[in-house]
Structures are given as C-alpha cells and as structure tokens.
Amino acid sequence: xxxxxxxxxxxxxxxxxxxxxxxxxxxxxxxxxxxxxxxxxxxxxxxxxxxxxxxxxxxxxxxxxxxxxxxxxxxxxxxxxxxxxxxxxxxxxxxxxxxxxxxxxxxxxxxxxxxxxxxxxxxxxxxxxxxxxxxxxxxxxxxxxxxxxxxxxxxxxxxxxxxxxxxxxxxxxxxxxxxxxxxxxxxxxxxxxxxxxxxxxxxxxxxxxxxxxxxxxxxxxxxxxxxxxxxxxxxxxxxxxxxxxxxxxxxxxxxxxxxxxxxxxxxxxxxxxxxxxxxxxxxxxxxxxxxxxxxxxxxxxxxxxxxxxxxxxxxxxxxxxxxxx
Amino acid sequence: xxxxxxxxxxxxxxxxxxxxxxxxxxxxxxxxxxxxxxxxxxxxxxxxxxxxxxxxxxxxxxxxxxxxxxxxxxxxxxxxxxxxxxxxxxxxxxxxxxxxxxxxxxxxxxxxxxxxxxxxxxxxxxxxxxxxxxxxxxxxxxxxxxxxxxxxxxxxxxxxxxxxxxxxxxxxxxxxxxxxxxxxxxxxxxxxxxxxxxxxxxxxxxxxxxxxxxxxxxxxxxxxxxxxxxxxxxxxxxxxxxxxxxxxxxxxxxxxxxxxxxxxxxxxxxxxxxxxxxxxxxxxxxxxxxxxxxxxxxxxxxxxxxxxxxxxxxxxxxxxxxxxxxxxxxxxxx
Amino acid sequence: xxxxxxxxxxxxxxxxxxxxxxxxxxxxxxxxxxxxxxxxxxxxxxxxxxxxxxxxxxxxxxxxxxxxxxxxxxxxxxxxxxxxxxxxxxxxxxxxxxxxxxxxxxxxxxxxxxxxxxxxxxxxxxxxxxxxxxxxxxxxxxxxxxxxxxxxxxxxxxxxxxxxxxxxxxxxxxxxxxxxxxxxxxxxxxxxxxxxxxxxxxxxxxxxxxxxxxxxxxxxxxxxxxxxxxxxxxxxxxxxxxxxxxxxxxxxxxxxxxxxxxxxxxxxxxxxxxxxxxxxxxxxxxxxxxxxx
Numbered sequence: 001x002x003x004x005x006x007x008x009x010x011x012x013x014x015x016x017x018x019x020x021x022x023x024x025x026x027x028x029x030x031x032x033x034x035x036x037x038x039x040x041x042x043x044x045x046x047x048x049x050x051x052x053x054x055x056x057x058x059x060x061x062x063x064x065x066x067x068x069x070x071x072x073x074x075x076x077x078x079x080x081x082x083x084x085x086x087x088x089x090x091x092x093x094x095x096x097x098x099x100x101x102x103x104x105x106x107x108x109x110x111x112x113x114x115x116x117x118x119x120x121x122x123x124x125x126x127x128x129x130x131x132x133x134x135x136x137x138x139x140x141x142x143x144x145x146x147x148x149x150x151x152x153x154x155x156x157x158x159x160x161x162x163x164x165x166x167x168x169x170x171x172x173x174x175x176x177x178x179x180x181x182x183x184x185x186x187x188x189x190x191x192x193x194x195x196x197x198x199x200x201x202x203x204x205x206x207x208x209x210x211x212x213x214x215x216x217x218x219x220x221x222x223x224x225x226x227x228x229x230x231x232x233x234x235x236x237x238x239x240x241x242x243x244x245x246x247x248x249x250x251x252x253x254x255x256x257x258x259x260x261x262x263x264x265x266x267x268x269x270x271x272x273x274x275x276x277x278x279x280x281x282x283x284x285x286x287x288x289x290x291x292x293x294x295x296x297x298x299x300x301x302x303x304x305x306x307x308x309x310x311x312x313x314x315x316x317x318x319x320x321x322x323x324x325x
Numbered sequence: 326x327x328x329x330x331x332x333x334x335x336x337x338x339x340x341x342x343x344x345x346x347x348x349x350x351x352x353x354x355x356x357x358x359x360x361x362x363x364x365x366x367x368x369x370x371x372x373x374x375x376x377x378x379x380x381x382x383x384x385x386x387x388x389x390x391x392x393x394x395x396x397x398x399x400x401x402x403x404x405x406x407x408x409x410x411x412x413x414x415x416x417x418x419x420x421x422x423x424x425x426x427x428x429x430x431x432x433x434x435x436x437x438x439x440x441x442x443x444x445x446x447x448x449x450x451x452x453x454x455x456x457x458x459x460x461x462x463x464x465x466x467x468x469x470x471x472x473x474x475x476x477x478x479x480x481x482x483x484x485x486x487x488x489x490x491x492x493x494x495x496x497x498x499x500x501x502x503x504x505x506x507x508x509x510x511x512x513x514x515x516x517x518x519x520x521x522x523x524x525x526x527x528x529x530x531x532x533x534x535x536x537x538x539x540x541x542x543x544x545x546x547x548x549x550x551x552x553x554x555x556x557x558x559x560x561x562x563x564x565x566x567x568x569x570x571x572x573x574x575x576x577x578x579x580x581x582x583x584x585x586x587x588x589x590x591x592x593x594x595x596x597x598x599x600x601x602x603x604x605x606x607x608x609x610x611x612x613x614x615x616x617x618x619x620x621x622x623x624x625x626x627x628x629x630x631x632x633x634x635x636x637x638x639x640x641x642x643x644x645x646x647x648x649x650x651x652x653x654x655x656x657x658x659x
Numbered sequence: 660x661x662x663x664x665x666x667x668x669x670x671x672x673x674x675x676x677x678x679x680x681x682x683x684x685x686x687x688x689x690x691x692x693x694x695x696x697x698x699x700x701x702x703x704x705x706x707x708x709x710x711x712x713x714x715x716x717x718x719x720x721x722x723x724x725x726x727x728x729x730x731x732x733x734x735x736x737x738x739x740x741x742x743x744x745x746x747x748x749x750x751x752x753x754x755x756x757x758x759x760x761x762x763x764x765x766x767x768x769x770x771x772x773x774x775x776x777x778x779x780x781x782x783x784x785x786x787x788x789x790x791x792x793x794x795x796x797x798x799x800x801x802x803x804x805x806x807x808x809x810x811x812x813x814x815x816x817x818x819x820x821x822x823x824x825x826x827x828x829x830x831x832x833x834x835x836x837x838x839x840x841x842x843x844x845x846x847x848x849x850x851x852x853x854x855x856x857x858x859x860x861x862x863x864x865x866x867x868x869x870x871x872x873x874x875x876x877x878x879x880x881x882x883x884x885x886x887x888x889x890x891x892x893x894x895x896x897x898x899x900x901x902x903x904x905x906x907x908x909x910x911x912x913x914x915x916x917x918x919x920x921x922x923x924x925x926x927x928x929x930x931x932x933x934x935x936x937x938x939x940x941x942x943x944x945x946x947x948x949x950x951x952x
C-alpha cells in the first residue's frame with residue numbers, strides 16, 4: 001500500500017462572485033521513501049494541493065475526492081486524529097518559509113514547539129532533540145538561542161526544515177523550499193533535503209516551478225497546469241524528454257549553461273497562466289500551445305499513456321495501448 | 326589598509342564605451358563598522374552590449390547598479406557616462422536619467438497601485454516635461470510588447486499578470502528613450518514560462534533600438550541566455566569577467582567554478598560551505614580564500630600559491646572585454 | 660485622458676459610497692452632520708444676531724420648556740432654542756477651521772519630516788515632540804488669553820496645539836510609503852522632492868487623513884466648548900458660552916435644567932456624529948489602504 005494516495009482530488013474556493021476551481025481532479029500516488037516533484041506556476045493549483053493534504057485550507061474551500069494517508073482518508077478524519085497526524089506523520093515546509101518564523105521567539109523554542117504540542121517529549125528532552133535537529137540541518141547547536149532576525153535566509157530555511165523533521169514524520173511536503181535563495185544556498189539546502197530523505201527514509205513531495213531542481217531531487221515528476229496534472233513520469237525523463245508542450249516550455253525556461261541551442265535564444269511562452277475562473281474550453285493550455293490543433297479547444301483532455309511509466313494530457317503524446325495488454 | 330588600484334586602466338568594449346565604473350568604492354556605515362559594499366570595481370558597458378553582473382546576495386551587485394544609476398554616491402572612484410564623469414547636481418542627474426534607466430526586480434512593488442498603466446508610463450515624460458506625452462506612452466508600451474497600447478491605458482497594475490506588469494515597468498523606462506538599461510533581477514519574480522518572453526524582449530530592444538543593458542542577477546542561466554559579457558562579483562569585487570562563452574564554459578576563478586558546478590546539469594558538484602562573510606569583515610589576502618575549494622583541496626599548495634592566497638591582495642581587474650580572473654592560482658597555472 | 664481619468668475617479672467614488680453605506684452608524688452620523696450643517700448655514704434666513712441680545716429679548720426669564728418656547732429661556736429671557744441654533748454656527752465654524760489648521764500643519768510637518776530624513780527630519784520631530792508634550796488645553800487657554808478672544812485667535816489656539824499627533828501619524832505613513840520600490844523607480848526616472856511627495860506620498864497618506872480629520876473636528880468642537888466654558892471665548896454665542904453662562908448664572912441651583920442640558924446635548928450629538936462618520940471612514944478606507952499597500 002502506498003504511503004499517500006490522491007484519488008481524483010479537487011479543491012474549489014467559494015468567493016463572492018462564484019466558485020474558483022483551483023484543483024480539478026488530481027490523482028497521484030507516493031510510495032514510502034520516494035520523492036515526488038510537483039511542478040507548476042502561479043495558478044496551477046500546486047500550493048493549494050499541498051495545503052489540502054493536511055487540510056490546511058480555509059473554511060470556504062470545498063475539497064472533493066479522497067486523500068489516503070497510509071490508508072486513512074485525511075478528508076474524513078476526526079479533528080483530534082487530524083491534529084495528531086499534522087506534523088507527527090506529515091509536515092510542511094511552507095513557501096516563503098523564511099517569513100514563517102515568529103520574530104519574537106527564539107529558534108530553539110519554535111523548533112521544540114511541535115514536540116511539546118504533540119507530547120512527544122518533556123521540555124528537557126525537547127532541548128536535546130532540538131540540538132539533534134539543528135545538527136541534522138547543519139546548524140550549530142548554540143543557534144537554538146538565536147532569534148530569527150539574526151539568521152540569514154538560508155539559515156532560516158534550514159530552521160524550517162528542522163521544524164518539519166521535529167516529530168519524525170513519514171512525509172514532508174516542501175512548497176518552493178528554495179525559491180528565494182541564492183544558487184549556492186539553494187544547492188546546500190537541496191543537498192540537505194536529499195540526504196535527509198535518503199538517510200531517514202522520509203517520503204517527500206516537493207513543489208517548485210524549477211523543473212531542473214525537481215529533476216535533481218525527485219524520482220517522479222508531475223507537472224500541473226490550471227489545476228490538473230498534465231504530465232507524469234520519472235523525473236529525468238520528463239525533464240529531458242517532455243511529452244507535453246507545457247512541460248517542454250517549463251524545461252526550456254531554465255537553460256543549460258553551455259548548451260549552444262539556448263545561447264541568445266531565451267524561450268518563453270506567450271500569454272499568461274489562465275484565470276481559474278475563466279478557463280478555456282477543452283485543453284486548458286491550447287491558447288498558449290505552440291502545436292495546438294483545432295480540435296484541442298473542444299477535446300476532453302485526460303492523462304493518456306505516453307510511453308512506459310509515462311502519462312501526458314496531450315493528443316500529440318498519446319500512445320495507444322496495445323489491445324489486450 | 327592600502328588596496329591596489331588601477332591608475333590608468335585600459336578600457337575597451339565591443340562598441341564605444343557608454344557606461345563605466347572606474348575604481349569605484351562604495352562604503353556604508355553598518356552596525357558601527359564600515360561595510361565595503363563595492364570595494365574597487367572597474368566595469369564598462371559598451372554600445373549595444375548586454376553585460377550580466379552575477380553574484381549572490383550581499384556581494385554588492387545591487388549597490389553597484391544603484392551607484393551606476395546615480396542613486397548612490399560613491400565613496401571614491403567615479404561613474405562615467407559617454408566619456409564624462411557623473412555630475413551629481415540635481416540638473417545634471419536629471420539629464421542623466423534620460424540616458425540610463427532602471428528596471429527593478431519586483432514589478433508589483435515597482436508600480437504605484439493607485440496609478441493606471443498610462444500614468445505609470447507617463448511619469449517619466451511628465452517629470453522631464455516631454456511633449457506629445459500620449460504618443461510617447463503608446464510607443465513605449467508597444468515596444469514593450471503590450472499591443473494595442475490603448476487597451477492598457479486605463480488598467481491598474483493589480484489587473485495585470487506578472488509578465489505584463491514587468492512590461493509596463495520596462496515601458497516606463499523606455500519612455501525616456503535611454504541608451505542603457507540597468508535591470509536588477511528582471512525576471513526573478515516572474516513565472517518560469519514568462520521569463521523567456523521578457524528576456525527575448527530585452528534582446529529585441531537591443532536589436533531594434535540599440536539599447537545596451539546591464540543585467541544584475543544571480544542566475545547564470547540568464548547570463549547564458551542573453552548576455553555578451555559576464556562579470557562575477559564576490560564581496561564587493563569582480564573576481565572574473567569576460568565573454569559569456571568563455572567564462573561560463575571554462576571558468577578560471579574557483580568561485581565561478583563553484584557557481585557553475587551547482588547548476589542541475591553539471592557533472593561535479595562543488596558545494597561551498599558556509600555563506601559569504603559580511604562586507605564589514607572582508608578577509609585578508611584573497612577575499613574568497615576562506616571558502617575556496619582549490620585552497621582547501623591542497624591544489625593551491627601544490628602550485629605554491631597557498632600563502633599568497635591567504636595574505637596577498639589581488640589587483641582590481643580592469644574593464645577590458647577579454648576574459649580575466651582575479652585569482653593567484655589561476656594566474657600561476659595559466 | 661483626463662475625461663477617462665475622471666470616469667475612473669467617479670467609479671472609485673461610487674465604490675466608496677457603496678462601502679460606506681453598509682455602516683449604519685456612519686450613515687446615521689452623516690445624516691446628523693448634514694442636518695446640523697444645513698441648519699447652521701440657513702440660520703441667517705430665519706434669525707440673526709439679535710437672538711443673543713439681552714436688550715431685545717424680553718421674554719419670560721427662566722421659563723421652562725413649553726409650546727411657545729420649546730427649549731425654554733435663559734436668565735435674560737432669550738430663547739434657548741434660537742440661541743443654540745445661532746450658536747451652532749460659531750461652534751461648527753471654529754470646530755471645522757481649527758481642525759483644518761491642525762490637519763494642514765500636521766500634514767506638512769509630517770510629510771516633510773518623513774521625506775527628508777537626516778537633520779531636517781530630526782529637527783522637525785523634536786519640534787513635534789515638544790508640542791506634543793505641551794498640555795494642549797492649558798496652552799490653548801494661555802494663547803487665547805494672550806491673543807485676545809476673537810474667533811480667529813481661538814481657531815489658532817486650538818490648531819496650534821493639536822497638530823502633533825497628526826504629524827506623527829503622517830510621518831509614520833510617509834516612511835512606510837517611501838520604503839516601497841515605486842519610490843525608488845520614481846527617483847530613477849528623475850523625480851524631485853515635489854513630485855514624489857505630491858504624486859506618490861500624498862495620495863497614499865490622504866485616506867488616513869480623511870478619517871483623522873473628522874475626529875479632529877469633533878475634538879476641536881469639544882475644545883472650543885471647553886475654552887468657552889473656562890471663560891476664554893470668541894465673544895460670540897456658542898454652545899460653550901451657553902454652558903458657561905448656565906454656570907455663571909447658577910442654572911443648576913435655579914433648577915433650569917434645560918439651560919445645561921440643551922447646549923450639552925447639542926455638543927454631544929454633533930461630536931457623536933463626527934465620531935461615527937470617522938470610524939466608518941476608517942473601516943471603509945483601511946482595507947483599501949492595506950490592499951493598495
């Protein structure tokens with residue numbers, strides 16, 4: 001049984017002028033110890049999906065489908081069980097995490113907080129655990145007495161990772177963990193995440209708009225556009241040989257230095273990410289698609305098989321399965 | 326503290342040199358000490374050239390950019406435009422603004438949310454009292470890729486997407502018909518799929534208008550995409566510069582090598598430990614030696630330069646178009 | 660361009676009114692204020708200065724409210740109703756103008772102190788602090804006593820002693836606005852001090868001021884009444900002078916409750932109305948302020 005299974009998950013926000021479908025029918029699975037990358041840009045629904053996993057969305061968000069964490073449906077859990085699951089079984093490193101620290105409390109207290117809340121340790125034992133965690137993320141133990149403003153961006157991000165590890169969860173959801181960081185610090189943090197995941201067998205869902213980063217850290221990659229998964233497969237394959245035109249555009253957005261093809265040739269996509277309240281008919285990507293056909297505006301696009309272990313929601317990539325297989 | 330400086334440094338760029346930093350030093354008072362944000366920089370941007378200024382946060386690239394724009398006064402050294410040193414009187418600065426313009430990182434913050442697109446782009450022409458304001462605004466918006474421009478006149482920034490907002494900011498800069506554009510992380514806040522469009526716009530502006538650009542970024546991929554030359558900054562100094570093809574495929578300075586090695590596709594990862602020290606405590610000798618993997622691995626020792634790395638200051642690099650690196654080891658082995 | 664810009668402004672005004680309308684307290688307050696101001700303005704059409712004259716009014720003294728005299732009469736036989744009506748002109752006039760003076764001084768000092776940091780800003784803030792700690796009522800009293808009791812000296816006295824809090828507020832907001840990137844962009848485009856303060860800072864600071872102004876007016880009216888009660892007045896009939904007279908002439912011991920209650924109620928109702936409007940304005944404008952920020 002997989003650790004995490006999303007079955008046709010959809011999230012709709014209710015606002016004054018109607019409903020906003022942020023996530024529309026996403027199905028994914030994650031095995032224990034595996035790393036899944038979710039790629040997408042603003043409006044793709046990726047952060048909404050991450051928050052939905054732990055039911056951290058505001059009250060006016062309607063969640064459909066099933067989210068099975070170790071067989072239990074997160075969406076129908078009782079409140080007490082939900083609280084126990086949060087952080088102890090699955091934790092999140094939030095986007096903009098560097099601002100997610102309370103500026104008037106010391107780092108050590110903030111890392112210890114989930115331990116104390118979940119009654120996993122007495123205050124003294126918690127202090128030792130905090131020192132362990134700081135060491136695991138590469139910070140000296142004396143940092144526990146520092147305040148957030150005394151740390152750099154990269155150091156704060158490490159603190160957030162330490163906090164996420166505090167209760168030894170089985171799943172960590174990292175939402176754009178390195179977006180605001182310098183390349184070197186980003187490399188340090190990614191290297192840290194990779195090691196932790198490998199050493200402790202933690203499953204990881206990493207969300208980013210940078211396909212190259214996801215290809216590096218994760219085993220599987222799912223690309224989201226306008227609330228749906230438009231491509232899924234092993235990360236290196238999806239990155240180097242994307243089947244969906246959007247994935248190809250995303251991959252091309254971060255050129256490989258040294259590749260003459262991208263020298264003086266920046267590749268971008270015209271148009272803008274679609275407004276979830278006003279989605280185009282048929283394939284949501286067709287207005288921006290360089291290879292769109294006339295039928296794409298009406299076609300009911302789904303994730304079709306596009307090769308061994310690969311799926312893509314594009315007519316061009318569709319590989320017919322053999323009858324009888 | 327005597328830093329070596331270049332008295333009469335040769336300056337050369339592909340076209341005629343337009344914008345130049347000559348032996349520039351910019352210091353700030355920070356927590357009771359002097360922070361040397363820019364600690365001796367020679368940089369030149371030529372006509373029709375796109376130069377990428379690359380470095381991590383705290384290296385002084387933004388301070389350098391702001392000083393080149395005249396928004397910051399140097400502690401010593403000079404900024405030269407079109408052969409003349411920058412005059413800091415109000416009138417002269419204002420005239421300078423018609424030549425060199427700025428595009429900031431965050432397009433949302435760069436636009437006053439209460440002003441319409443028209444008002445935002447017309448701000449520059451209005452300040453300078455240019456005639457035919459409406460034509461100027463329409464032309465600028467078209468050049469920035471927002472067509473038909475009239476459709477955008479009455480929109481507010483929050484009604485536009487990130488890419489469109491950045492185009493409005495670029496249009497605002499273009500409205501003054503500058504010769505040089507200084508762009509500070511122009512695509513960092515934008516969605517990945519939109520980056521290419523904005524970068525392509527910068528290239529197109531160079532082609533159509535002969536616009537030069539100094540792009541400040543931490544993203545080497547961006548430099549590879551659109552820059553002719555690249556200058557790598559570390560702790561207030563340029564440590565390596567030269568044509569992009571050369572520097573980014575065969576870097577000579579260990580810092581550049583490390584930066585390139587952490588890009589996802591590279592074969593060997595050199596992840597530097599720690600973070601750049603702050604500009605109030607610049608190390609002696611080569612400012613990078615504390616984190617240098619060449620020194621740490623013993624290669625510098627073998628080449629006999631380890632002592633130099635630790636104690637001897639390096640010369641400030643001149644603003645020449647050829648590839649060069651400020652590194653004792655690189656000098657010795659080449 | 661200006662035609663379409665005007666259309667935009669009108670749209671913004673309509674949106675503002677739609678938001679304001681939802682605050683019932685604010686609407687009620689506004690209604691009361693409109694009535695009060697209209698009454699004050701049309702008063703000369705019905706009555707004139709003579710209602711305050713002790714010579715011309717020879718009605719019954721200390722008369723309790725009745726059908727002929729709804730609010731009763733004072734110690735000289737003057738109609739309280741007519742006096743309150745006539746007095747509203749002075750109270751409101753002084754209140755508005757004093758608040759305006761206070762706001763204008765506070766705005767100029769605040770923006771200047773916020774925009775020019777360095778020694779100009781520091782000097783202005785020290786001056787502001789000095790005025791802030793001066794007990795405003797006492798200072799106003801002294802000023803009014805020195806300058807004499809004309810309407811304009813009272814206005815000056817109140818205005819000069821109440822601007823510091825506005826100045827601090829405006830300065831704080833100016834600092835916040837000037838930290839935003841679009842100010843840097845404006846400088847890069849070549850903008851000078853005037854352009855930045857009037858085109859960027861002022862529009863962002865003005866909404867704050869609108870709510871603050873209504874509360875200042877309320878405060879000024881009370882201050883004027885207090886000054887008048889304490890004997891320093893503009894020698895024109897106002898609600899405050901009526902309260903003073905009621906005290907001087909021992910209305911309480913006479914049992915002439917109407918002499919104390921009516922002017923007091925007038926002050927209370929108008930000040931309440933201003934406060935309700937001010938709070939509704941803050942509620943409507945603040946979210947916009949936050950979002951726009």
